[in-house]
Amino acid sequence: MQLFRAVLLRLATTAVTLLGVAIIVFVVIRVVPGNPIAMMLPPGATDADVARLTAQYGFDKSIPHQFLIWAGGVLRGDFGLSITARQPVLDLVLGRLPATLELSVMALVMACLLGGVAALTGTRAREGAGEAAIDVANGMALSIPDFLWGLILVLLFGVLWPLFHISGRVTPSLELPFVTNFYLFESVLRLRFDLWADIVSHMFLPALALAIPLAAIIGQLLKQSLKETMHLDYVTLARTKGYGENHVILREALRNAILPTLTLVGVQFTFLIGGTVIIERLFSYEGLGNMAIDAVINRDLPLIQGIVILFAVIFTAVNLCVDLLYAVLNPRLRHG
Amino acid sequence: MSFLQVNGLKARLKGVGHPLLRDVSLSVAAGEVRGLVGESGAGKSMIGKAVLGILPRAVEISGGEILLDGADLQRLSARERRVRIGASCALIPQDPLTALNPSRRIAPQITDRLVDILGWNRARALSRARDLLAEVHIPDPDRVLRAYPHELSGGMRQRILIASAFAAEPKLIVADEPTTALDVTVQKQVLKLIAEMQARHGTALLFVTHDLGVVSKVCDRLTVLYGGMVVEDTDVRSFFAGPAHAYSRALLAATPKYTDPDASLTPVPEAVIRAVQAEVAAADRRVAHG
Amino acid sequence: MVSSGADARGMIKRRAGVKLWLSAGWLAVVVLAALLAPWIAPKDPLMQDLFLGRMPPAWVAGAEPGYWLGTDSLGRDVFSRILHGARIALTVAVVAGGITCLVGATLGLMAGFLRGWVDVVISRLIDIWMAFPPVLFSILLVAVLGPGLHSIIIAIVVIDWTRFARVVRAEAMGQGAMDYVASAQVAGRGRLSTMLTEILPNVLPTIIVLLTLEMGIAVIVEAILSFVNLSISTDAPTWGGMIAEGRTSVHQAWWVLVFPLITLFLTVLAFSQLGEGLKDRFDPVLR
Numbered sequence: 020m021q022l023f024r025a026v027l028l029r030l031a032t033t034a035v036t037l038l039g040v041a042i043i044v045f046v047v048i049r050v051v052p053g054n055p056i057a058m059m060l061p062p063g064a065t066d067a068d069v070a071r072l073t074a075q076y077g078f079d080k081s082i083p084h085q086f087l088i089w090a091g092g093v094l095r096g097d098f099g100l101s102i103t104a105r106q107p108v109l110d111l112v113l114g115r116l117p118a119t120l121e122l123s124v125m126a127l128v129m130a131c132l133l134g135g136v137a138a139l140t141g142t143r144a145r146e147g148a149g150e151a152a153i154d155v156a157n158g159m160a161l162s163i164p165d166f167l168w169g170l171i172l173v174l175l176f177g178v179l180w181p182l183f184h185i186s187g188r189v190t191p192s193l194e195l196p197f198v199t200n201f202y203l204f205e206s207v208l209r210l211r212f213d214l215w216a217d218i219v220s221h222m223f224l225p226a227l228a229l230a231i232p233l234a235a236i237i238g239q240l241l242k243q244s245l246k247e248t249m250h251l252d253y254v255t256l257a258r259t260k261g262y263g264e265n266h267v268i269l270r271e272a273l274r275n276a277i278l279p280t281l282t283l284v285g286v287q288f289t290f291l292i293g294g295t296v297i298i299e300r301l302f303s304y305e306g307l308g309n310m311a312i313d314a315v316i317n318r319d320l321p322l323i324q325g326i327v328i329l330f331a332v333i334f335t336a337v338n339l340c341v342d343l344l345y346a347v348l349n350p351r352l353r354h355g
Numbered sequence: 356m357s358f359l360q361v362n363g364l365k366a367r368l369k370g371v372g373h374p375l376l377r378d379v380s381l382s383v384a385a386g387e388v389r390g391l392v393g394e395s396g397a398g399k400s401m402i403g404k405a406v407l408g409i410l411p412r413a414v415e416i417s418g419g420e421i422l423l424d425g426a427d428l429q430r431l432s433a434r435e436r437r438v439r440i441g442a443s444c445a446l447i448p449q450d451p452l453t454a455l456n457p458s459r460r461i462a463p464q465i466t467d468r469l470v471d472i473l474g475w476n477r478a479r480a481l482s483r484a485r486d487l488l489a490e491v492h493i494p495d496p497d498r499v500l501r502a503y504p505h506e507l508s509g510g511m512r513q514r515i516l517i518a519s520a521f522a523a524e525p526k527l528i529v530a531d532e533p534t535t536a537l538d539v540t541v542q543k544q545v546l547k548l549i550a551e552m553q554a555r556h557g558t559a560l561l562f563v564t565h566d567l568g569v570v571s572k573v574c575d576r577l578t579v580l581y582g583g584m585v586v587e588d589t590d591v592r593s594f595f596a597g598p599a600h601a602y603s604r605a606l607l608a609a610t611p612k613y614t615d616p617d618a619s620l621t622p623v624p625e626a627v628i629r630a631v632q633a634e635v636a637a638a639d640r641r642v643a644h645g
Numbered sequence: 646m647v648s649s650g651a652d653a654r655g656m657i658k659r660r661a662g663v664k665l666w667l668s669a670g671w672l673a674v675v676v677l678a679a680l681l682a683p684w685i686a687p688k689d690p691l692m693q694d695l696f697l698g699r700m701p702p703a704w705v706a707g708a709e710p711g712y713w714l715g716t717d718s719l720g721r722d723v724f725s726r727i728l729h730g731a732r733i734a735l736t737v738a739v740v741a742g743g744i745t746c747l748v749g750a751t752l753g754l755m756a757g758f759l760r761g762w763v764d765v766v767i768s769r770l771i772d773i774w775m776a777f778p779p780v781l782f783s784i785l786l787v788a789v790l791g792p793g794l795h796s797i798i799i800a801i802v803v804i805d806w807t808r809f810a811r812v813v814r815a816e817a818m819g820q821g822a823m824d825y826v827a828s829a830q831v832a833g834r835g836r837l838s839t840m841l842t843e844i845l846p847n848v849l850p851t852i853i854v855l856l857t858l859e860m861g862i863a864v865i866v867e868a869i870l871s872f873v874n875l876s877i878s879t880d881a882p883t884w885g886g887m888i889a890e891g892r893t894s895v896h897q898a899w900w901v902l903v904f905p906l907i908t909l910f911l912t913v914l915a916f917s918q919l920g921e922g923l924k925d926r927f928d929p930v931l932r
Contacts, residue, residue, distance in 0.1 A: 032772070039773035050789055146412070162917030163910065164865050166872075170888060170906050178895055252453040259407045260468040261441015263434065274458040293778035297869050301892070311781050312873055315788045323785065331776040 029342075033335045040331040041093075041324070045086050048320050076102065076321070089324070098328075099321035103314070108325035112307065116329070117200040118188060119299070119306035123292045125203070125222055126229035130291070131284070133230060134237025141238070142245040142268055153238070160235035165294040169228035169301045176224055184221040186303040193217060225302040229291050236287055237280060244276035251275075278348065285341025289334045357382035357422075358526050358559050359406065364419035365642075366401060366410070366583075375401055375414060377584040377638050383527060388553060388560040390570035390591070392606070393580035399563045401583070403529040406561070408440050424526065441472045445520035447530040447549070451512035451537075455504040462500035465519045473523060487518035490555070491548055510541045514548065521552055527559045534569065546573060567610045571595055579603050582635040602631040665922035668915040675912055679731040686725035687711060690882040694720035699898040715900040717890055723901060726882035727908055733883050734912065736794065737867045741801040742860035748802055749809025750852050756810065757817025758840050767810065774807045783866055787875045797870055801863050808862075809855055816848045850927035854920045861916030868909055884909045 073079050076099075077088055092099060098108035141153040177185030189195065189202060193214065197205045203222065206215040248254065249272055257271045296308035303309070307326060314322040359382060366376035376398050383389045391399040404410045406421055408428070421428045424443065428436050448454040455464060465487065466480035475483075481500075488496035491514040504512060513533065520528050530549060534542040550573050553560050562574055570577050570591065577594055579587040579602070587600040598604050605623040678685075688711070697720040700709040708715065714723040756767035783800045790796035820826065821844065829839050864884075871885025872892075884905045891902025 035769065036773050036776050039769070040776050043773070043777075044785070047785060047789055158918075158921070159914065162861075162914050162921075164862075164913070166865060166869055167906070167910055167913065170892070170902070171910075173892065173895065174899070174902065174906070178899060252448055252450060253456040255409050256446060256448055256454050257456075258409050258437070259440065259444065259446040261438050261472040263437060266471075271456055275456070289775075290779075293780060296778055296780040296784075297872070300873065308778075308781070312784060315781075315784050316873075316875075318788070327777065327781065327785075330778045330781065334776045334778075 029339065033339070036335060037328070037331055041090065041328055042086065044324055044327045045089065046082065048318075048323055049082055049085070076100070089321075093328075098325040101314075101322040102319045103317050103322065104319075108321050111310070111322065112325050112329055114200055115305065115307045115310050117204075118202070118304065119292070119295050119308060121201060121203045122222060122226055122229070122295055122299070122304065122306060123288075126226040126233070126291055127284075127288055129226055129230035130233035130237060133234035134241060137234065137238030138241035138245060139268060139273075141242040142249065142272075143264065145246055145249075150242075153242075157235045157238050160231050161239070163232070165228050165232055165291075166297050166301070168231045169225065169298050172224045172228050173301065182220075183223050185224060186221075188221055188305050189214070189218050190221075221304075225298045225304055228298050228301075229294050233284070233287050233291055237284060240283055241276060241280045244279055245272050248272040248276045278345070281348070282341060282345055285337060285344070288341075289337050292330070292333060292337070358385045358424055359383040359561070360420075360422040361402070361406070362420050362422070364402070364405060364421065365417045366398075366405060366414055367417050369413055369415045374417075374639065375583050376405070377582070377635065378419070378642070379580075379583070379585055380419075381578050381585065381588060383559045383561055385526065385559055386557045387576065388562060388574045390574035390577035391561060391563045391580065392565060392567060392570055392577055393586075394565060397580040398583035399565075399580050400531055402580075403446075403531050403561060403563050406440075406527075407444060407446055407529055408436055409446075438472060441468060442523060443525055444527045444529065445523065445525040447517055447520045447528060447533045449532045449536055451509050451516055454516055455512055457504055459503075460500070461502055461504065461507075461515055465500075465515070465522055468519075468523055483522060484518075487522055488515070490521075490552065491515070491518045493518075509537060510545070513537060513541075513545055517545070517549060517552060521556055521558065524556065525558060527561065528553075529561045529563065531563045532565070534566075535564075549573065567607060579606065581631045584635050584638055586631060586634075600631075601627050662922075664918045665926070668918040668922060671911055671915040672919065675731050675908075675915075676735060678728050679735045682725075682728040682732055686722075686728045687713070688722035688725045690721060690726045690729040691880060692721060696720065699894070699901075701898075702900050702904075714904045715898070717887070717898065717901045718894055721882075723887070723904055726887055727884070727905055729882040730884040730887065730905065730908075733794070733881065734864045734867060734909075737797055737801070738860035738863045738916070741798040741863040741866075742856055744798065745802045745805050745859055745863070746809055746852060746856045749806035750813045750848075752806065753810035753813025754817050754840055754844065754848070757814035758821045758844055759836065760818075760821075764814075767814070771807045771810055774804075777804075779804050780866075780869060783870065784873060784875060787870055792875060797867055800870070801866050804866075805859060805862060808859065809852070812851060812855060813848055816851055817844050820844045820847050850923075854924045854927070857916050857920035857923060861913045861920075864909070864916070865913055 070079075077085050080088070089099065096109065098112070100106065101108050101111055104111055137153055137157060141150045144150050144153075173185050176183045184190070195202070195214070196209065196211070199205055202218050203215065206212070206218055245268065249268070251272075254267055254271050257267050262270070295306060296311055298304070299306045299308040300312050307329070311323070311326045313319075314326060361379060361381050364376055364379040365374065367374045379398070379402060381389065381391075381402075391402060393399045401410070401414070405416060406423075406428075410416070416429065423439060426439065428439075431439065455461070462481065462484060465484040466475075466477070469475040469480040469483065470477060484500060485496045488499060493499055493511065493514055499507065499511070499515070507515070517533070533549065534545050537545060546569060549560075552558075553573075560573075562570070564570060574591050576588070576590045578585055579598075579600065581602055587594070587598060587603045589599065594603070595607070598607055602623070605621075605627045608621050609623050611620060694716075697709055697712070697716050698718050700712055700716040700720075701707055702715040702723075703710070703713045705715075712722050712724070714727070716722055717726075752767050756764040783804050786800040786803060787796045790799060817840075826839060826843050829843050830836075867883065868885030868888065871883040872889040874886075874889065887905040888902060888909070891898070891900075891905065895902050
């Protein structure tokens with residue numbers, strides 16, 4: 020009963036948050052001076068054309084009225100029509116979503132690997148030159164945002180040592196037998212590892228750019244947690260049983276040190292997803308973020324709204340998952 | 356023949372060089388229970404840690420030898436040393452609330468040594484764990500084995516730690532103030548349990564404590580420490596009949612007598628402390644010049 | 646044990662000192678460049694000379710003398726544009742950073758200390774704000790407000806005030822529970838007065854550290870916005886704009902991307918390390 024109430028409360032606050040987001044973005048983009056329709060049509064368009072399209076998209080009504088219409092549509096699953104593409108916003112958005120999800124998840128995995136290795140190595144080499152070196156590297160990686168790392172990677176691996184692609188999701192000349200837009204996932208399912216390799220070589224640099232700051236955060240926090248845990252009595256007891264340093268770090272300390280890192284990673288993951296907007300642009304990666312920037316430049320109001328709402332939904336969903344994961348993993352919460 | 360032989364052990368803080376153990380020698384024969392007594396900071400815990408190879412990172416051994424069943428621990432490689440210690444020794448830790456890994460169930464915390472270090476198969480190790488829990492009078496051992504530490508009381512956890520120490524049939528167990536962190540009501544039971552297990556398994560026991568009362572009940576021989584130096588080394592009977600050293604006498608006199616609660620407490624006299632500190636300083640001077 | 650503790654403190658103090666001086670040093674260079682740009686820049690940053698397009702930097706063969714770091718596709722001097730870009734970057738850093746700090750810290754203080762419905766409203770606002778992807782939101786705002794320095798500053802303030810608000814709120818809550826606050830209120834101090842005189846000084850170190858961080862973020866946001874062509878005007882010599890142009894011609898004229906990138910990198914790093922150094926300095930354990 021306690022759990023049910025907690026879940027209900029959580030859903031209610033989430034709904035309020037999403038509503039707040041919807042209202043804010045709705046109002047903000049309608050403050051723009053000028054008629055978006057007029058900007059879209061060629062110069063020779065008549066006033067009648069402009070008026071007709073304005074009515075069609077509902078821009079002649081008052082803002083609250085427009086919002087109600089739009090909200091009503093959303094609750095039915097209709098996010099309106101994109102002004103630039105003349106297609107349903109929902110289709111466009113869901114079409115691009117898999118690309119951004121794959122990129123985000125790949126970046127998350129890379130960040131966990133890099134950060135985990137940094138933390139474990141730093142703990143193993145603690146209070147020595149090794150740890151100091153890792154601290155310096157971490158500090159720098161933390162201070163520099165994903166945008167700059169992306170540019171550096173473009174320079175290093177796109178130009179200097181062209182090992183990876185710096186543009187697009189996949190080499191354009193390739194024929195893709197995919198049914199969904201989950202290119203990475205499907206290429207594995209279909210055992211097309213040639214395609215998989217091509218896709219990875221396109222995703223590697225943007226994912227790495229997104230991963231580096233998060234890896235530094237993970238590395239720092241996990242190392243600190245591990246070092247604190249290493250002083251605890253049960254770790255010392257494990258040593259008396261005959262276990263060596265590596266085992267003690269991995270088997271005894273890690274599972275306790277990892278919990279606080281997990282919640283932080285969850286929050287930071289939403290920042291990472293937010294970072295896909297500019298990274299996708301930088302690498303011409305055909306994902307949600309890239310489409311969003313075009314939508315803003317082209318004043319495609321319905322599309323902008325749809326994308327912003329989707330991002331908000333993703334963020335709140337990630338937060339929810341992290342809280343659930345924490346509750347499941349913490350044995351004290353599970354039984355206590 | 357002593358299972359544990361410590362000869363002239365010296366330990367100090369790394370870098371600073373502040374001495375923590377000054378030329379400590381003691382021995383524990385097979386099946387013998389030796390008490391290590393002294394006030395806080397006397398170094399009794401440090402000796403136990405040195406034997407088990409778990410000295411703090413800031414402390415180093417600067418002289419002397421530790422012989423375990425004849426083998427000089429310092430001459431072994433790190434790996435050989437810890438495997439030997441893991442196979443033949445065990446620790447009963449002080450605080451049951453922090454000595455168990457909160458994220459692991461009880462069963463693997465007892466069986467891991469048997470499976471990983473001694474190479475037993477899992478079933479045999481589990482059955483041994485069950486038997487051990489029965490030995491320490493824990494009802495419903497299967498439920499306890501599946502439980503997490505936070506689900507059990509402090510007293511229960513200390514029993515588990517005691518049982519776990521005897522799991523690999525060690526030749527030597529270091530008990531590091533095992534009753535200090537417990538409620539007074541539980542202390543007596545736990546002490547009895549340790550004595551019982553020791554008698555049944557015939558394990559040698561190095562019992563670190565500041566409580567002379569405990570020593571009188573459990574130990575065969577005892578070593579008195581002050582400032583990291585051995586002050587007296589004798590058998591329990593003669594000690595309680597009349598200790599040889601002034602400091603030991605004062606320590607004995609300072610022990611509260613539960614039979615006479617109205618008697619005032621006698622602290623160790625200043626003169627005695629100064630005298631024993633002088634002995635420590637003299638020992639240091641011998642080390643510096645010799 | 647005392648001496649090794651003192652050693653550790655000494656080591657941290659030395660490292661904090663180095664961080665502080667290096668970052669402050671670089672930032673001083675940037676400030677000087679910004680202040681003196683109109684006088685020390687060798688060329689007019691806006692002057693185009695199509696015959697001198699994509700000239701390499703001075704030490705590379707085929708360079709045009711006088712253009713130390715080369716030219717971009719329109720023949721503009723990279724070095725001069727970087728110097729003038731510093732003016733824009735620093736203006737954004739100081740103004741946007743400062744206003745964001747003011748707005749965010751005030752709201753955070755109010756929420757953390759006054760509690761009640763003030764806290765509920767502000768916290769709910771923060772939650773809603775955190776659900777927006779920040780870069781997208783800033784691009785949206787600037788697109789709506791039109792190009793110009795003021796839009797960038799407003800966009801940064803609107804998006805990043807939550808950074809201050811969250812942290813200051815938490816600290817204010819912690820401080821508000823302390824005894825010295827209770828004694829101030831018992832002595833008859835009003836709530837506003839207590840907030841300003843008791844809580845604020847203790848929260849100030851955190852605010853200052855966040856401010857340096859925010860200035861670095863402001864510079865980055867400006868760069869990103871320039872990169873997406875939404876900053877000031879396509880002509881203005883912003884670091885981000887130069888980077889955007891450099892990205893497109895990266896294979897033919899790497900210097901157009903590299904030099905503004907290095908400058909941006911060092912500046913952001915300097916702001917961040919300045920914050921870290923200040924944080925170590927302010928840490929009461931080390932004092």
